[in-house]
Amino acid sequence: MILVKIGGGESIDIPAIVRDLAKVTAPFLVVHGANALRDDLAQRLGIEVKTLTSLSGVSSVESTPELIDLMMMTYSGLKNKRIVELFQQNGVNAVGLTGIDGGLITGERNSGVKTRIGAKTVLVRDLSGKPRIVNVDLLTLLLSNGYRPIITVPILDAERVAVNTENDDVVALIHSALPAETIVHFIEAPGFMEDPSDSSSLIQRMTKSELESRLEIASGRIKRKLMAIVKLFEHGAPRVIIADGRVERPLERALAGEGTVIGASNE
Amino acid sequence: MILVKIGGGESIDIPAIVRDLAKVTAPFLVVHGANALRDDLAQRLGIEVKTLTSLSGVSSVESTPELIDLMMMTYSGLKNKRIVELFQQNGVNAVGLTGIDGGLITGERNSGVKTRIGAKTVLVRDLSGKPRIVNVDLLTLLLSNGYRPIITVPILDAERVAVNTENDDVVALIHSALPAETIVHFIEAPGFMEDPSDSSSLIQRMTKSELESRLEIASGRIKRKLMAIVKLFEHGAPRVIIADGRVERPLERALAGEGTVIGASNE
Numbered sequence: 001m002i003l004v005k006i007g008g009g010e011s012i013d014i015p016a017i018v019r020d021l022a023k024v025t026a027p028f029l030v031v032h033g034a035n036a037l038r039d040d041l042a043q044r045l046g047i048e049v050k051t052l053t054s055l056s057g058v059s060s061v062e063s064t065p066e067l068i069d070l071m072m073m074t075y076s077g078l079k080n081k082r083i084v085e086l087f088q089q090n091g092v093n094a095v096g097l098t099g100i101d102g103g104l105i106t107g108e109r110n111s112g113v114k115t116r117i118g119a120k121t122v123l124v125r126d127l128s129g130k131p132r133i134v135n136v137d138l139l140t141l142l143l144s145n146g147y148r149p150i151i152t153v154p155i156l157d158a159e160r161v162a163v164n165t166e167n168d169d170v171v172a173l174i175h176s177a178l179p180a181e182t183i184v185h186f187i188e189a190p191g192f193m194e195d196p197s198d199s200s201s202l203i204q205r206m207t208k209s210e211l212e213s214r215l216e217i218a219s220g221r222i223k224r225k226l227m228a229i230v231k232l233f234e235h236g237a238p239r240v241i242i243a244d245g246r247v248e249r250p251l252e253r254a255l256a257g258e259g260t261v262i263g264a265s266n267e
Numbered sequence: 268m269i270l271v272k273i274g275g276g277e278s279i280d281i282p283a284i285v286r287d288l289a290k291v292t293a294p295f296l297v298v299h300g301a302n303a304l305r306d307d308l309a310q311r312l313g314i315e316v317k318t319l320t321s322l323s324g325v326s327s328v329e330s331t332p333e334l335i336d337l338m339m340m341t342y343s344g345l346k347n348k349r350i351v352e353l354f355q356q357n358g359v360n361a362v363g364l365t366g367i368d369g370g371l372i373t374g375e376r377n378s379g380v381k382t383r384i385g386a387k388t389v390l391v392r393d394l395s396g397k398p399r400i401v402n403v404d405l406l407t408l409l410l411s412n413g414y415r416p417i418i419t420v421p422i423l424d425a426e427r428v429a430v431n432t433e434n435d436d437v438v439a440l441i442h443s444a445l446p447a448e449t450i451v452h453f454i455e456a457p458g459f460m461e462d463p464s465d466s467s468s469l470i471q472r473m474t475k476s477e478l479e480s481r482l483e484i485a486s487g488r489i490k491r492k493l494m495a496i497v498k499l500f501e502h503g504a505p506r507v508i509i510a511d512g513r514v515e516r517p518l519e520r521a522l523a524g525e526g527t528v529i530g531a532s533n534e
Contacts, residue, residue, distance in 0.1 A: 041340075044312055069345055073308075077344015078336055081421070081429065084367050088427040095369040095405075100351050102362040102414050138362075141412060145404075147369050154348070160355040162348065 001027050001143075003180035004251070005171045008033025008079075009188040012245035015086055017186060020251030022090035027143045029180075030094075030150045031171050034071075034079035041074050052113045052124055058220045060113065063127040063164040068154060071164060072098075075152045083150050095147045099131065099155030100162050102138045105173065107131040107165055109157040128164045129157050131173045139178060168228035179236040184254050185229075186245030191260035206262045208233045229262065237264035268294050268410075270447035271518070272438045275300025275346075276455040279512035282353055284453060287518030289357035294410045296447075297361075297417045298438050301338075301346035308341050319380045319391055325487045327380065330394040330431035335421060338431060339365075342419045350417050362414045366398065366422030367429050369405045372440065374398040374432055376424040395431045396424050398440045406445060435495035446503040451521050452496075453512030458527035473529045475500045496529065504531035 002024060006012060021028060042049045047070065050062040061067065080096040087094035099105030112125035142149050151170065154162040168185075175183060194201035208230070215226045232238055240262040243254035253259070269291060273279060288295060309316045314337065317329040328334065347363040354361035366372030379392035409416050418437065421429040435452075442450060461468035475497070482493045499505055507529040510521035520526070 072348040073340035073344040076348050077340040081339040081343050081365060081367060084365075085423075085427070085429045088367060088370060088423060093370055095364070096367075097362070098348060098351075100348060100355060100363075102409075103355060103360055137412075138414075141408065142369075145408060147405075156352075156355055160352070162352045 001029065001178065001180040003171060003175055003183045004028060004030045005167060005183070005185045006030060006032040006083075007185070007187045007245060008035035008037070008075075008167075009245070010036035011188050012186055013247070013250060014083060016248060017245060017250050018083065018086040018090055018092075020249055022087070022092050024251070026181075028148060029139070029143075029174060029178075030083070030148070031167050031174065032075075032079065032083060032150065032152050033167050034075040034152065037079050038070050038074040042070055045070075052115050052126070054113050054115060055121065056219075058224075060128070060221075061164070062124065065127065068127050068162055068164065071153055072162070076154070080150060080152050087148065087150065093147050094150050095142055096150045096152075097138075098152055099165070099170065102135055103156060104135050104138055104151070105131045105155040105165075105170060106133045107155045107157055107163060109159075109161075109163060126164075127157075127161065129155065131155050131165050131170050134173050134177045136177045139174070166224065166228065168225050172228045172231040175232050175238065176235050180238055181236070182239050182241070182255070183232055184241045184243055184251065186243055186250060186254075188244075188246060190244045191242045191258075203260050204257075206260060208262065208264050211262055233264055239263055268296065268445065268447040268449075270438060270442055270450045271295060271297045272434060272450070272452045273297060273299040273350075274452070274454045274512060275302035275304070275342075275434075276512070277303035278455050279453055280514070280517060281350060283515060284512060284517050285350065285353040285357055285359075287516055289354070289359050291518070293448075295415060296406065296410075296441060296445075297350070297415070298434050298441070299342075299346065299350060299417065299419050300434050301342040301419065304346050305337050305341040309337055312337075319382050319393070321380050321382060322388065323486075325491070327395070327488075328431070329391065332394065335394050335429055335431065338420055339429070343421070347417060347419050354415065354417065360414050361417050362409055363417045363419075364405075365419055366432070366437065369402055370423060371402050371405055371418070372398045372422040372432075372437060373400045374422045374424055374430060376426075376428075376430060393431075394424075394428065396422065398422050398432050398437050401440050401444045403444045406441070433491065433495065435492050439495045439498040442499050442505065443502045447505055448503075449506050449508070449522070450499055451508045451510055451518065453510055453517060453521075455511075455513060457511045458509045458525075470527050471524075473527060475529065475531050478529055500531055506530055 084094045084096040107129035109129040112123040243259035351363040374396035376396040379390040510526035
C-alpha cells in the first residue's frame with residue numbers, strides 16, 4: 001500500500017499528483033490538508049485565524065468553534081470534494097472521508113496550551129486533539145471493494161465532538177494500523193533541507209537514526225513533524241519520501257527517489 | 268428501510284430529527300439540503316446567487332462553477348459534517364457522502380434553460396443535471412456494515428464533473444434502487460397545504476391518484492417536487508410523509524401520522 005500526504009499549501013499541484021496516482025496499481029490512501037484555502041476563506045470572511053504560542057515558543061492555530069466551521073467548509077468541503085472529483089475524472093473511485101465519518105478517527109482532546117496573555121500565564125483549551133484510534137474496518141471495507149479513501153480533518157474526540165488535529169499524526173496513526181510500504185509527504189519544497197532557504201542543501205538520503213539525531217536538535221513545528229515521521233518506523237520498514245508537490249509528475253519522481261528518502265537503514 | 272429527506276431551510280430542527288433517528292432500529296438513509304447556509308455564505312462573501320427563469324416561468328439557481336464551490340463548502344462541508352457529528356454524538360455511525368464520493372450518483376447534464384435576456388431568448392447551460400444512476404453497491408456495503416449514509420449534493424455528470432441537482436430527485440432515484448417502506452420529507456411547514464399561507468388547510472391524507480390530479484394543475488418548483496414524489500410510487504408501495512421539520516420529536520410525530528401522509532391507495 002502507498003500512503004500519500006498532500007500538504008495544504010497553495011502551490012502543490014494536486015491535478016499532477018492525482019494523474020500520477022491514477023497510474024498506481026497498488027491500493028493507496030490519501031490524507032490532505034487545506035490550510036491555504038482555509039486562510040483564504042477566513043480572510044474573505046473577515047475572520048481572524050488566531051495562533052496560540054506556548055511558553056516554549058511553539059505556535060499552533062487556535063481551534064475555536066468558528067475555525068472548525070471554516071475547516072469543515074474548506075478541508076472537508078471544497079478541497080476534499082474537488083480532489084475526489086479529480087480522481088473520478090481520472091478513473092479512480094475515490095471516497096472523501098473526514099475523521100468523523102464512520103467514526104474513522106477518534107482522538108484525545110489536548111489538555112490545553114499554556115500561553116502568556118500580557119503578564120499572566122493562562123491555559124487555553126481549544127478544539128484540538130491527538131488522533132489515537134482509527135476505524136481500520138471502514139478503511140479495509142472500502143479498499144477491498146476498490147474504493148480509494150481521501151481523508152482529511154476534523155476527527156472526533158472522546159465525547160464525539162469534531163476537533164482539529166495534525167495531518168502528520170493522522171498519517172502515522174493510519175500507518176500503525178494499516179502499514180504501508182511507501183509513505184510520500186508532498187510539501188512545497190524539494191524535500192528536507194539543511195537550510196530551508198537553500199535548495200542545494202537538500203538531503204537526498206537519510207536513515208531512521210539520522211532522522212532521530214535531527215529530532216534531538218529540532219524545535220517547534222518542525223520537531224512535531226519529524227516526530228510523526230520517526231513514528232512511522234515503529235511499524236514495518238517503510239520507505240518514507242519527503243517530496244516536492246509543485247513539480248511535474250510529482251509521484252513518479254518521488255517513487256524514483258527524488259526528494260528526501262528516509263529508510264529504516266542504509267541499504 | 269426509512270429514507271429521510273431534510274430540507275435546507277434555516278428553521279428545520281436537525282438535532283431533534285437526529286435524536287429521533289437515533290432511536291430507529293431499521294436501517295435508514297438521509298438526504299439533506301443546505302440552501303439557507305449556502306445563501307448565507309454567499310451573502311457574507313458578497314457572491315450573488317443568480318437564478319435562471321425559464322420561458323415557462325420556472326426559476327432555478329444558476330449553477331456556476333462558483334456556486335458549485337459554495338455548495339461544496341456548505342452542503343458537502345459544513346452542513347454534512349455537522350449532521351454527521353450530531354449522529355456520532357447520538358450513537359449512530361453516520362458516514363457523510365456526496366453524490367461524487369465513490370461515484371455514488373451519476374446524472375445527465377441538463378441541456379440548458381431557455382431564458383430571456385433583454386429582448387433575446389438565450390439558452391443558458393449551467394452545471395446542473397438529473398440524477399440517473401446510483402451506486403447501490405456502496406450504499407448496501409455501508410448499510411450492511413452498520414453505517415448510516417448521510418447524502419448531499421453535488422453529483423457527477425457523465426464526464427465526471429461535479430454538478431448540482433434536486434435533492435427530491437436524488438431521493439426518488441435512491442428509492443428506485445433501494446426501496447424504502449417509509450419516506451419522510453421534512454419541510455418548513457406542517458405538511459402539504461391547500462393554501463400555503465393557511466396552516467389549517469393542511470391535507471392530512473392523500474392517495475397517489477389524488478397527488479397525480481394535483482400534479483396536473485401545479486406549476487413551477489411545486490410541480491417538480493410533486494413529480495419527484497409521484498415517482499416514489501413506481502417502486503413498491505411506500506408510505507410517504509411530508510412532515511414539519513421545525514417541531515419537537517419531528518420524526519416520531521411524522522411516523523405517528525402528523526403532516527401529510529400519502530399512500531399508494533386508501534387503506
